[in-house]
Amino acid sequence: MPADPVGMKRLACILCLLPALALAEPLRLQGYVEGEYVRVAPTGAGTLAGVEVREGERVTAGAPLFALDTLVERAVRDQAVADLERAEAQLADLRKGKRPDELKAIAEQKAEALAALRLSEATLKRQDILARNDYASRARLDEARAALERDRAQVRRLEAEYRTALLGARPDEIAAQEALVGQKRLELAKADKRLLDLSPKAPADAVVEKVYYRVGEFVPAGQPVVSLLPPGNVKLVFFLPEPRLGAVKLGDAVGYACDRCAAGEARVSFIATQAEYTPPVIYSVESRDKLVFRVEARGAAAAPLALNPGQPVDVSVPAR
Incomplete structure (x- = not known):
C-alpha cells in the first residue's frame, strides 16, 4: 500500500516537537540545603573568660557571645584616659x-x-x-x-x-x-575598640551552630570561637542539566519540598558559569546531556528558608 505523504509529514513534525515538548515540562531535581556560617573570632589572642551562648540557642543581633580576659586591655584603656x-x-x-x-x-x-x-x-x-x-x-x-x-x-x-x-x-x-x-x-578609641573586639556580639539574629572553645582555654588571634547561622544564610543547592540551563534566570522562582515539611518557594540567586562535571570528550550533542551546572536559590528576606543544612529536598523547576 503506498505511503501517505501528508501523514509522513505530520509524523515528522511531531517527532521534531518532542524535544521542545520535553523542555516544556516542569523539571524535578534532587537537591540539598546548605548554610553559610558566620564564624565569630577575636582579633587578639587571650584566655577565654566566658561564653554567653550554647549550641542550638537562638540569639538576637547585639547579644554578647563570649569574652576573653581583658585585664591588660583595661589597664591600657585607663592609661589612655589619663593621658x-x-x-x-x-x-x-x-x-x-x-x-x-x-x-x-x-x-x-x-x-x-x-x-x-x-x-x-x-x-x-x-x-x-x-x-x-x-x-x-x-x-x-x-x-x-x-x-x-x-x-x-x-x-x-x-x-x-x-x-x-x-x-x-x-x-x-x-x-x-x-x-x-x-x-x-x-x-x-583604639583601646575601646580593642576591648570590644575581645568581647564580640552577634552581628545578626542567628542560631548558634557550634562553640569551639571552653572557658579557660587559650584562643589564638583570629580563631573562631562561635559559629552562627543567620536564617537568611540558608539556601537550596541543586544541579541543572545543560539543556535546561537557558530556561532558568536569576530571580526565577523554584518550588521545593522535603520529608515532613510544607512545600515552599525560593528564588534563584546564583547560577554557575562553569559545569560541575565535564566528560573527557569533545562536547557533542550526546555528551552535553551529561553537563550539570550548580544553581542556588534562597528564600525572601522576610521569609527565609526554614530548613536545616544537609537536608535533602526535591526541587521543581517550572518550564518557561
Whole structure:
C-alpha cells in the first residue's frame, strides 16, 4: 500500500516537537540545603573568660557571645584616659591667661612706673626752668630728659606685659597641643575598640551552630570561637542539566519540598558559569546531556528558608 505523504509529514513534525515538548515540562531535581556560617573570632589572642551562648540557642543581633580576659586591655584603656585628660588640661591652660594674682602684680608694677613717670616729668620741668635762668647746668637738664624717656619706656613695657598676660599661649603652641589631644583621643578609641573586639556580639539574629572553645582555654588571634547561622544564610543547592540551563534566570522562582515539611518557594540567586562535571570528550550533542551546572536559590528576606543544612529536598523547576 503506498505511503501517505501528508501523514509522513505530520509524523515528522511531531517527532521534531518532542524535544521542545520535553523542555516544556516542569523539571524535578534532587537537591540539598546548605548554610553559610558566620564564624565569630577575636582579633587578639587571650584566655577565654566566658561564653554567653550554647549550641542550638537562638540569639538576637547585639547579644554578647563570649569574652576573653581583658585585664591588660583595661589597664591600657585607663592609661589612655589619663593621658587624654592630662593633654586636655594642658590645652586649657595654654588657652587662658595668667592667674589673677599674677595680673595684680603686673598692675602694681605699672602703677609704680606711672608714679616714677610723673616725678620725671616734674623734674624735667624744674630743670628746664633752672637751665633757662642759668641756675642749672645743661647736663642736669639732659639727665632729667633721659630719666623721663626711661620711665615712659617702662610704662609702655608694663602695659604690653599686662596685655600679653591676658592672652593665652602662642598660636603655634596651642596648635601643637591640640594635635596632641587629637592623638590621645585616637589612642583611647583604639583601646575601646580593642576591648570590644575581645568581647564580640552577634552581628545578626542567628542560631548558634557550634562553640569551639571552653572557658579557660587559650584562643589564638583570629580563631573562631562561635559559629552562627543567620536564617537568611540558608539556601537550596541543586544541579541543572545543560539543556535546561537557558530556561532558568536569576530571580526565577523554584518550588521545593522535603520529608515532613510544607512545600515552599525560593528564588534563584546564583547560577554557575562553569559545569560541575565535564566528560573527557569533545562536547557533542550526546555528551552535553551529561553537563550539570550548580544553581542556588534562597528564600525572601522576610521569609527565609526554614530548613536545616544537609537536608535533602526535591526541587521543581517550572518550564518557561
